[in-house]
Amino acid sequence: NAGVTQTPKFRILKIGQSMTLQCTQDMNHNYMYWYRQDPGMGLKLIYYSVGAGITDKGEVPNGYNVSRSTTEDFPLRLELAAPSQTSVYFCASSYGGQINTEAFFGQGTRLTVV
């Protein structure tokens, strides 16, 4: 079983370019999340979704957009990439909220903005 799949694994962007980080899960989970991980800073929540058509901002949403048209997919869009968006991005999903159910993480996308 695939679990949570993220593509691409690595990407280099130039300042001002845009891109979409793809995330798909095959566990029929309602909840999906996007985190960014910076060295020594832990994980910060960017956006989350509680079901298809429903998204909400997390702690650090500026510079990002998301959509959730299906249960399986939760793409993260970066518009006008900036060096501050250099990070490792993780997508995660859970059946319910993370208090009661385990979140499953993808392997991450390492993004460098130059």
Place this chain on the structure above:
Amino acid sequence: AQSVTQLGSHVSVSEGALVLLRCNYSSSVPPYLFWYVQYPNQGLQLLLKYTTGATLVKGINGFEAEFKKSETSFHLTKPSAHMSDAAEYFCAVSAAGAGSYQLTFGKGTKLSVIP
């Protein structure tokens, strides 16, 4: 607001020695607490969690953690370290959000195991 403090960004132990990773939290409501592990170039994986009930929680790979309300702590322990335990460990606390429950993560502790 919820917050988590992990004491020590790097911890080194000898193989076979006790592993102790420290986590303190602050929360205005009874917390739900979690430990996640991240192996190199991997995503995070849940080790264990405390929600309600027994304060000593056992997880995978021989790890356990004890919730101590009086000390606002949730330290992670393992009696005998193995080389395969080398990884980064994150403590997290729940935070009620709009329609969902989100986790607030600590900054992580990287565990090295010396042969």
